[in-house]
Amino acid sequence: MTPFRKKFADGKITPEELHAQLAFPKGAKCTGCGRPPMTCARVYYPLDEVIKAKGALIGDILMDARLSAEFYKTLVQLKSGPHMHVSTVYACKSCKPDLVRQAARGPSWAFVDFDDGPGPDKFVSGATSANVILA
Numbered sequence: 589m590t591p592f593r594k595k596f597a598d599g600k601i602t603p604e605e606l607h608a609q610l611a612f613p614k615g616a617k618c619t620g621c622g623r624p625p626m627t628c629a630r631v632y633y634p635l636d637e638v639i640k641a642k643g644a645l646i647g648d649i650l651m652d653a654r655l656s657a658e659f660y661k662t663l664v665q666l667k668s669g670p671h672m673h674v675s676t677v678y679a680c681k682s683c684k685p686d687l688v689r690q691a692a693r694g695p696s697w698a699f700v701d702f703d704d705g706p707g708p709d710k711f712v713s714g715a716t717s718a719n720v721i722l723a
């Protein structure tokens with residue numbers, strides 16, 4: 589191992605900052621404070637739970653050609669089956685703990701995908717909780 593490490597993009601930008609610039613749509617703001625976001629949470633509900641809760645509404649939506657086209661755009665196929673994209677919430681670095689806490693309060697069957705990016709570009713030596721795979 590060399591004592592010197594080449595910096596990402598010659599130190600002009602960190603991987604975390606590059607992800608924040610490229611991964612989120614322009615104009616996206618932290619829901620908590622309005623600053624530029626560093627992470628986002630996309631919430632998906634299983635389609636069977638949505639139909640159980642709002643079956644009549646889904647039926648009405650599917651009868652309308654324009655609304656059903658919009659409805660199909662929200663569907664994604666995950667390993668556990670079809671899911672409906674319900675919301676996307678952005679958070680800055682300091683508001684992220686609040687975002688995680690709020691996401692944990694949702695229904696247990698909801699799937700939340702956190703887009704955190706690569707994390708800070710820090711040199712890691714030895715075992716940490718982030719690089720140890722628990723058996």
Ligand SMILES: [Zn+2]
Nearest residue numbers: 618621680683
């Ligand atoms: Zn914030």
